[in-house]
Amino acid sequence: ARHGDKYPIDTSGLTPKYVFKKNFGEVPVYIKNRRADMDKAKQEYETYVSDYFRRGAMREMNDDERQTIIDGLKKQWEDVHHEFQTLSVIIDTIPKRLHKERLEHEMKLLEKDIDLLEKHQVIYIAD
Template sequence: MVVGQNGAHQQEESVYNLIPRVQVQAPKPPRYESKFKSTVRESFKDGKHEHRTMGYADEPVPDPQQFLKKKQNESKTMASSVAKETSSKRDSPQRKPPVPSIRDVPKMGTRTEKNFVQTNALDVVMTVPKKPERNVVDDRFGDKFPIDQSGLAPKYVFKKNFGEVPVYIKTRRDEMEKAKQEYQAYVSDYFRRGAMREMDDNERQTIIDGLKKQWEDVHHEYQTLSVIIDTIPKRQHKERLEHQMQLLEKDIDLLEKHQVIYIAD
């Protein structure tokens, strides 16, 4: 290819361009046909009628022996009309009574003994006046809302049972009192047998004081330990003192928490 000054492409002359070339067209592949073609066609035609919409291809000639007789189609026509009328009556809504005609004269001369003025006056006197709604205005534009349903007004404090102990708390209190009485009866039975005895206050206080004194001694020994614990015996001694103080604190807490303590002999 040679490009000229104006930018147009010019084809270079060649001997091979003078020989006409035969264009070879590739053969088309065979058309695909499914092997179920005949089966599908038969299943599609199955159950269909050829002359249902377009009529017969050849109109059949009526039989001369089966000629039309007198009043032969009246029974079919009457049956179809009765069925159509019945279905229309069933589907149509129930009709309202007709509008009275302009020539219909209403009943005249009927009078009543009721005194409407007196009845209205009694209704007004006996009517309970409507209570005004309790509303509250929350902005300068006058928008209001009912205060009773808003929760801003005290409502439950005016109930009859307000401030009283609930029933379930009374029931639970009675159950606890009953369980306590049963336990006291059980302990008294053991006292009679001599299997248990109750620790008096002086004995309990003496034990508490002794435990506290022992805790102070252990704590004093714990404070006298060296600051640097660099050997295994020192660490074991420190852990043993900490364990002793924890046990003493647990025993002191147990005795101070329970006022009544029973001892099994």
């Protein structure tokens, strides 16, 4: 007849152990410090940007301008992609291979620029 296995109940995780600590439920100190550092860095950046605005050396790009640039880049990417699609399947000569690599590189750069503009809502332009 089996009577079961015996395990110590404290280390099994069945009894709440950490809820009785004095600092249970508080935000850890290292997270508070990190948040304070991030706030300080953000404040310094805003001060830096506002200083440039006052000197007139920088301006913010408006949404229409940003969208126009994004649309232009997408149109340019479509043109390059169309040219890439019309390449022959068999690339047997060096000029064909170089042309294909140039088109791939151009498309990659355009994709990178489009992603950069779409990812950031606020963009500053140095005059």
